[in-house]
Amino acid sequence: MPNTPDYHWPPMGQRKVMGTRINRLDGIAKSTGAAKYNSDLKPDGMLFGALLTSPYAHAKVKSIDTSAAEKLKGVTAVRVVAKAGTEIQWAGAEIAFVAATTEEVANDAARLIKVDYEVMPHLVNEEDLSKAGARAKPAGEQNTGDTEQAFKEADAVSEGHYGIPVLTHCCLEPHGQTIAVNGDKVEYFPSTQNVYGIAGDIGRALNVPVTNIHVHMEYMGGGFGSKFPADRWGLESAELSKASGGKHVKMFLDRATELTIAGNRPSVFAKVKTAAKKDGTITAWQSESWSTGGVSGGGLNAQLFPYVFTNVPNRRINHTAVSVNASSQRAWRAPTHPQVCYITCSALEDLAAKVQMDPLDMFLKNLHYTARAELYKFQFAKAAELMDWKKNWHARGDSGSGPIKRGLGLALGTWGGAGHASTCKTTIHSDASVEVELATQDLGTGTRTMVAMIAAETFGLPISAIKVKLGDNSYPNSGGSGGSTTVGGVTTSTRKSSVNALQKLFEVVSKSLDVPPENLEAVDQRIRVKGNPDKGMSFTQACQKLGVNTISEMGANVPAQAPQEGLNTGGVGGVQMADVSVDTDTGIVKMNRLVAVQDCGLVVNPKTAESQVFGACIMSVCGALYEERIMDQQIGRVLNPDMEFYKLAGIGDIGEIIVHMDIREENDKRGVVGLGEPCAIGGIAAIGNAVANAIGVRVPRVPLIPQRVLAALERRNA
Amino acid sequence: MSIKQEPEKRKKRKSNFSRRGFLQGVGITSGVLTTGILETQADAQTSAKVSGPGEVPITLTINGKPYKTNVEPRVTLCDALRHRLDLTAAKRVCDRGTCGACTVIMDGKVVYSCTVLAIDAQGRKIETLEGLSQNGRPHPVSQAFTDNDAQQCGYCTPGFVMAAKGFLDKHPNPTYEDVKRGLGGNLCRCGTYVGVRKAVLEAAGKMKGAARNA
Numbered sequence: 001m002p003n004t005p006d007y008h009w010p011p012m013g014q015r016k017v018m019g020t021r022i023n024r025l026d027g028i029a030k031s032t033g034a035a036k037y038n039s040d041l042k043p044d045g046m047l048f049g050a051l052l053t054s055p056y057a058h059a060k061v062k063s064i065d066t067s068a069a070e071k072l073k074g075v076t077a078v079r080v081v082a083k084a085g086t087e088i089q090w091a092g093a094e095i096a097f098v099a100a101t102t103e104e105v106a107n108d109a110a111r112l113i114k115v116d117y118e119v120m121p122h123l124v125n126e127e128d129l130s131k132a133g134a135r136a137k138p139a140g141e142q143n144t145g146d147t148e149q150a151f152k153e154a155d156a157v158s159e160g161h162y163g164i165p166v167l168t169h170c171c172l173e174p175h176g177q178t179i180a181v182n183g184d185k186v187e188y189f190p191s192t193q194n195v196y197g198i199a200g201d202i203g204r205a206l207n208v209p210v211t212n213i214h215v216h217m218e219y220m221g222g223g224f225g226s227k228f229p230a231d232r233w234g235l236e237s238a239e240l241s242k243a244s245g246g247k248h249v250k251m252f253l254d255r256a257t258e259l260t261i262a263g264n265r266p267s268v269f270a271k272v273k274t275a276a277k278k279d280g281t282i283t284a285w286q287s288e289s290w291s292t293g294g295v296s297g298g299g300l301n302a303q304l305f306p307y308v309f310t311n312v313p314n315r316r317i318n319h320t321a322v323s324v325n326a327s328s329q330r331a332w333r334a335p336t337h338p339q340v341c342y343i344t345c346s347a348l349e350d351l352a353a354k355v356q357m358d359p360l361d362m363f364l365k366n367l368h369y370t371a372r373a374e375l376y377k378f379q380f381a382k383a384a385e386l387m388d389w390k391k392n393w394h395a396r397g398d399s400g401s402g403p404i405k406r407g408l409g410l411a412l413g414t415w416g417g418a419g420h421a422s423t424c425k426t427t428i429h430s431d432a433s434v435e436v437e438l439a440t441q442d443l444g445t446g447t448r449t450m451v452a453m454i455a456a457e458t459f460g461l462p463i464s465a466i467k468v469k470l471g472d473n474s475y476p477n478s479g480g481s482g483g484s485t486t487v488g489g490v491t492t493s494t495r496k497s498s499v500n501a502l503q504k505l506f507e508v509v510s511k512s513l514d515v516p517p518e519n520l521e522a523v524d525q526r527i528r529v530k531g532n533p534d535k536g537m538s539f540t541q542a543c544q545k546l547g548v549n550t551i552s553e554m555g556a557n558v559p560a561q562a563p564q565e566g567l568n569t570g571g572v573g574g575v576q577m578a579d580v581s582v583d584t585d586t587g588i589v590k591m592n593r594l595v596a597v598q599d600c601g602l603v604v605n606p607k608t609a610e611s612q613v614f615g616a617c618i619m620s621v622c623g624a625l626y627e628e629r630i631m632d633q634q635i636g637r638v639l640n641p642d643m644e645f646y647k648l649a650g651i652g653d654i655g656e657i658i659v660h661m662d663i664r665e666e667n668d669k670r671g672v673v674g675l676g677e678p679c680a681i682g683g684i685a686a687i688g689n690a691v692a693n694a695i696g697v698r699v700p701r702v703p704l705i706p707q708r709v710l711a712a713l714e715r716r717n718a
Numbered sequence: 719m720s721i722k723q724e725p726e727k728r729k730k731r732k733s734n735f736s737r738r739g740f741l742q743g744v745g746i747t748s749g750v751l752t753t754g755i756l757e758t759q760a761d762a763q764t765s766a767k768v769s770g771p772g773e774v775p776i777t778l779t780i781n782g783k784p785y786k787t788n789v790e791p792r793v794t795l796c797d798a799l800r801h802r803l804d805l806t807a808a809k810r811v812c813d814r815g816t817c818g819a820c821t822v823i824m825d826g827k828v829v830y831s832c833t834v835l836a837i838d839a840q841g842r843k844i845e846t847l848e849g850l851s852q853n854g855r856p857h858p859v860s861q862a863f864t865d866n867d868a869q870q871c872g873y874c875t876p877g878f879v880m881a882a883k884g885f886l887d888k889h890p891n892p893t894y895e896d897v898k899r900g901l902g903g904n905l906c907r908c909g910t911y912v913g914v915r916k917a918v919l920e921a922a923g924k925m926k927g928a929a930r931n932a
Contacts, residue, residue, distance in 0.1 A: 027864030030872030031879055032856050033807025033847035040806035048801075103801060104790050172811045172819060172873040172907050221809070221873030222907050255812050444871030444908055611867045611913060618909030643812035643905060651911040652898035 005499045007567060009602060010457065012668050016524075017457040019663075021607040025449045025468070026219065026442065035219045038189040039252045041178045047076055047099045047244055049237050049251025050106035052113050053261070054088045054095055057122035057325035057636025061086045061095070061115060068112040069098060074105035077243035078113070079236055088117070089295045090327045091637040092260035094232045099240035099249050124631040126292040126322040127163065127269055135323045136290065137297055145314035150284035154275030158351040161271045162343045163701040164684065166292065166629040169263035169332060170646060173221020176252030177234050181206065181241040186213040187248070190234060193223040194480035196439040196473050201230035202238055215473040223443055225331030226263025228480055259641035264629060265332035266293040268300055268339035272347040275314075276355050280362040282348070282369065285312045289343065290320040293329030297321035301336050307344035308376075308412050309369040325636060331482055333616070334415055334677035338623065338684055342702065345411040345685035350698055353396045359689065360389055360410060372573045376412055379575045379597040379662060383410070386595045386658050387577045397696020403585045405696075406592070409689025410577045413681030417600070417674030418570030419488025420479030422557045426455060426497040428505055430546040432539055434459060435467040436498070440478035440490050442470060445676060446608030447486055451494050453604055458498035460522035461539060476554065484674025488568030489557045491604060491672045495567060496555025504551040509542045568672040574598035574662075576617070576682035578690040579655075584713055587706030589625055589691055591655030594683060599662035601673035606661055613659040613679040620683020621649045625703050647703075769837065776840055780805065781849025789836045796820040798836035799846065807847035807876040811905075818904030821877040821884075822846050828884035828903075847876045850883065858928065859883050862921035868913030874906040882918045890929075892922055 009018070029035040066078045075098060082088060082095040096113050100106035123135055151157055177190035179202075186208060192198045192215075199213040220227070233251055241249045253262055270289035276282050285306040293300075302319035306312055352359035364380060367373035384390065392408055399405040424438040436455045442448040452466040459465070469475060479489055506517035509527055513520070513535065521530050528536025562568050579593040594617045603609050626647035630639040640646045684702060691709070692698045697716035699708050770791035778785045778798070787802040796813075799805040799822075808831050811819035815833040822831045823845040850857040859882050862868070869875040878901065885900040886892070892900060897918045906914070 023864055024867060024869075026872070027867070027869065028856055028860065030869050030875050031860040031863035032851050033876045033879075035872055036806065037809075037873065039809075040800070042801070042804050042806075102790075103797065104793065170907055172809070172817070172871065172905075174811075219872060222871040224907075255814070444869070607867050611870060611910065614912040615870055615909030618906075618911060642814060643816040644814070648905050648907065649911075650902045650905060651914060652902050654911055657912055 005503050007496050007499050007565060009567065009671070012665055015457060016460070017453045017463060018604055019606065022449055022453060022463060022605050024446050024608055025452060030219070037173055037219045037221055038178055038191055038217055039173050039176060039221070041189055041250065043178070043248045046178065046248040046250055047101060047240070048103040048106045049233070049240055049249045050098045050100070050103070050110040051094060051233060051251070051253070051257060052096045052110040053257060054082070054091055054093045055637070056088060056117055056119050057091045057124055058120040059088045059117040060120065061088065062118050063116045064096065065114040066096065068114070069109040072105060072109045072112060074101040075109045076100060077240045078109065079239055079243070081232065081236060090325050092257060092327055097236040097240055099244050122325040122636045124324050124326055124636050125633050126267060126290065126324050129290050129320065129322070132322045136320050138318065138320045139302065142303070142317045143315070147284050147286050147314045147316040150314035151273070151275050154283055155278040156351065156354040157273065157275045158347065158354040159273045160347055160350045160698055161269070161700050162346045163269040164267060164339045164342045165702070166264050166267045167332070167623060167627050168259045168629050168646065169224045169226040169330065170259060170648065171222035171224065171226060174253040174255065174258040175227060175231060175233065175262040177237055178248050178250040179234065179237045179241055180246055180248040181238050182246035184208045184212050186238065188213055188215045189217060190215065190230065191220045191227060192217060193227045193441060193443060193482060195441045195471055196477050197480050198230050199473050202234065205235040206238055213473070217441060217471045220441060220443055224333050225335065225482060228482065255643065256641040259646055260638050261327040263330040264294070264327065265335070266291045266298070266300055266329045266339065268343060270343045272343060274347050274351045276351050278355060280352065280355055280357045280365040282309060282312050282351065282366050284314040286316040287343070288318045290322055292322040292324045294326050295323055296328055297323040298329065300339070304336060304340040305344060307337070307340045308414055309344070309348070309366055310371070311369040326631060333680040337413060337415065337677070337681045341411055341413055341681050342685040342688060345682070346688055346698065349409065349689040349692060356395065358393055360384060360393070363410065363412065371414070375573045375599060376575060379573060379599070382660055382662070383575050383577045383595045383597045386660060387579060387593065389577065392579065396693050399694055404581050404583055405694040406579070406581045407690045407692070407694025408577065408579050409686045409691070409693055410575065411682035411685035411689065412573065412575045413678055414571070414573050415484060415674070415678035415681070416570035417484035417488065417572055417678065418559060419492050419557045419562055419568035419672070420485035421559055422478040422489035422493040423476035424478070424490065424493035424497040424555050425476050426494070426501040426553055426555070428501050428543060428546070428551040430543050430548070430550065432543040433467065434461065434465060435469060436494055437469040437475040438478045438490060438493060439473050439475040440470050440486060441481055443481055445486070445612060446605055447490060449608060450487060450604045451490055454491050454494040455498045458495060458502060458522070459539065460524055460526065484677040487604065487674050488672045492557035492562065492565070492567040493555050497553050498555065500553035500555055501551050504553060505542055508545050509537065512545070513537070566671050569601060569670045570673060572599045572601065572673050572678045574678050574682065576686040578683070578686040580687060580690040580694055582691055582694045582709060584695060587709035589704050589709060591621055591653065593656045593658060594621065594686070595658045596679060597660045597662055598675070598679045599667050600675040600678065601670040602668045603661055603663050604672060606663070609661055609675055610659045612675050613661070614657055616680035617657045617659070617683050618649060618654050619680055620687065621654050623702065624684040624687035625649065628703050774837065776837055778836065778839055778844060779842065780844045780846055791835065791837050793836045794832050795822070795834040795836045795839045796831035799831060805846050805848055809873050809876060811873065816905070817874070818881055819874050819877040821880040821904065823880060823884045826887070828881055847880055850879070857883065858924040859886065859917070859921040862917040862924065863914070866913045866917040866920060868910050868917040870908035870910055874904060878904045878906070878914055882921065886918065886922050886925055890922060890926060892919070894919065
């Protein structure tokens with residue numbers, strides 16, 4: 001009976017590959033255009049799908065006539081999904097699907113479908129709660145401590161209102177797929193965060209076992225939480241293929257549809273009252289918030305108030321979900337956290353201004369209310385050093401006499417990010433090639449590269465010796481990529497399958513080296529005897545002993561066991577600080593700097609980890625200054641489902657971004673933790689606070705467009 | 719960074735197709751699409767040949783090679799590349815000249831291929847990302863994008879690489895500030911701009927080195 005192999009990560013100082021800055025393995029494929037995304041596929045005879053959507057936010061389909069579409073030359077199939085009598089709940093809802101020989105003909109055919117609607121009243125805006133009527137559903141009050149008494153006894157009370165609108169994911173590769181259904185065999189090439197699980201959606205709809213559904217995806221062009229299910233367009237494209245003789249049907253949403261129905265994150269608006277002692281100790285939090293996640297209402301876990309400072313002793317929390325006639329929310333990097341962080345950190349910065357305190361000192365003073373006081377203390381100190389906070393911070397509004405006002409702001413965030421269930425197979429061939437297979441996906445986060453790094457570390461090989469196979473549901477099951485759970489899951493399963501495979505190789509070579517397998521180690525492309533490095537053989541020689549055999553071993557991350565194993569855990573912290581200049585004549589906010597200090601336990605590849613944090617900071621600049629889904633109550637539709645008016649920051653809009661990965665032995669010991677969500681939380685709040693600090697007044701509602709900045713200045717001067 | 723041609727140049731171009739012909743052919747009145755440029759160009763070509771509304775044969779010169787296909791006159795260069803010619807490096811993202819994911823270089827100018835009709839691209843010298851690698855070696859811009867991790871999901875990357883190549887062809891000695899302005903026509907959702915800035919500056923250095931050694 002062999003001993004249980006030692007799966008532990010090598011100690012921090014002894015790693016050869018992990019922790020080094022490795023170029024992403026698919027970098028050249030992406031930057032030379034060789035990378036084929038599923039939206040790039042063009043199998044022989046492929047048809048194009050098109051979609052007709054509802055122009056009305058709330059309506060009943062009275063009749064639908066597809067005859068003209070069916071007659072159009074080149075059309076192979078038409079499918080109605082909103083039959084007469086169907087009640088439509090948002091503009092952009094799917095009505096009918098068409099397949100045709102070219103995309104142009106498919107779109108023409110969709111336009112030829114005649115639909116008669118009975119238009120019904122709608123509500124598409126939630127910001128003015130007084131207009132929501134019965135569509136507002138209060139969740140009931142949560143009380144802790146004695147908030148009323150705390151406000152009475154407080155040295156300072158601050159009141160404010162804050163708002164952060166609905167955003168849309170705006171994935172550059174739209175949602176969609178190329179799919180072929182032949183009898184009970186399905187070839188499915190989606191753009192998804194869920195390569196293994198997504199087959200189930202198609203299987204249930206077509207009544208086909210998932211074993212007959214082959215899902216493949218090498219690359220995907222952005223998901224951010226919005227690409228898990230097969231969606232209506234996936235299921236209907238499958239039906240269109242079936243109805244068109246099994247030909248491949250490609251359908252990726254056009255930009256307007258993508259921004260209208262393929263994912264959005266809930267808004268949050270709130271009236272907040274806070275209290276503190278003279279020394280800055282927070283004594284009470286009271287919030288009345290509301291939000292919408294679309295027609296189902298929903299949208300927010302208000303238990304998260306006050307964000308991170310969860311243990312403020314006196315809390316009164318009310319939240320109201322508002323149902324609007326708009327498509328449903330989807331997960332977005334750190335669901336709920338950026339919004340709740342924005343509301344909380346804005347209100348606390350306002351409270352700091354009330355007690356005339358540097359908000360950094362106030363945040364530090366109250367860290368005992370958080371779950372990771374020591375971590376945040378370290379991170380704030382590091383960020384303050386990078387920002388030169390003490391030198392550059394000034395009291396609110398005390399920013400000189402010229403029209404350009406400069407200010408600093410800060411925020412903090414937290415996330416779980418423990419590894420999801422993941423299974424991996426590592427195979428060693430007799431020619432010393434090593435392959436690692438698992439049905440995960442690389443969203444651009446560097447998953448492929450990190451899997452290779454773990455195997456290379458384990459085998460004492462260079463990363464070029466490892467072949468990673470992912471993005472295919474014929475490989476062992478690995479979870480969908482959501483909630484920053486991927487890296488913990490896949491690094492753990494890869495480590496375990498690779499250690500298991502190496503054990504087998506040790507058993508093969510132990511006889512010729514005349515030592516027990518447990519006395520062997522794999523270092524520098526050699527299998528050698530521990531404590532006697534000259535005794536051994538090259539990895540290649542060791543593998544040659546396999547003859548006609550291969551070694552294939554499995555390994556799994558089982559979330560319930562992970563805490564004992566210590567390879568991955570959950571729970572991280574990070575802080576952001578922003579430095580902005582505001583032109584008080586024009587209302588234009590300019591980013592100077594954004595500093596992020598972020599912990600994610602053991603950092604496998606600092607290069608791609610930093611990229612994730614840079615990206616999250618830039619996404620925060622978008623959310624703070626530019627992005628907003630604008631709904632028009634008159635027509636009931638999204639007014640800006642495009643990229644001119646649904647604004648993202650450009651390369652010149654982001655200022656300088658400074659990322660410091662909080663790589664320390666005490667963090668490293670916690671194992672691998674996910675990173676995608678936690679770094680995407682605090683930036684908007686930090687920028688909002690910097691603007692308040694610069695101009696001396698809160699601009700309550702993001703994005704901080706000139707109109708809102710000027711309106712706030714006017715209120716201040718009034 | 720959308721295509722803008724001086725009227726002089728337009729007049730000299732030997733195209734079988736004209737904007738007016740196209741507009742008539744597909745039954746869209748010029749009232750729908752009135753811009754000064756279109757009017758001027760249409761007036762300059764009074765003997766317009768009607769093309770369409772069905773598919774017409776076209777020949778495009780891409781990366782030095784002729785490509786023949788059939789497209790409806792309304793098909794953009796971006797869609798012709800992707801759907802007809804299987805040249806899919808250029809990505810279709812906004813499909814209306816905002817985001818730059820479909821960037822190609824046409825007659826030496828950086829253009830959004832979603833704003834150019836395929837029939838109008840005939841006779842032009844079109845460079846796509848597929849043609850940038852030489853003898854299997856990535857172009858210095860592509861290499862720099864990889865080395866500086868100027869990409870995540872990678873969907874904006876091909877457009878960015880082409881925009882950067884076109885920018886560096888015209889501005890071989892850019893400053894950091896030049897890069898921030900010069901690449902403002904491309905959008906990224908993952909947030910890779912920090913890497914892109916570094917990559918473009920690094921590529922500028924390498925390309926100058928290569929020119930010296932040539």
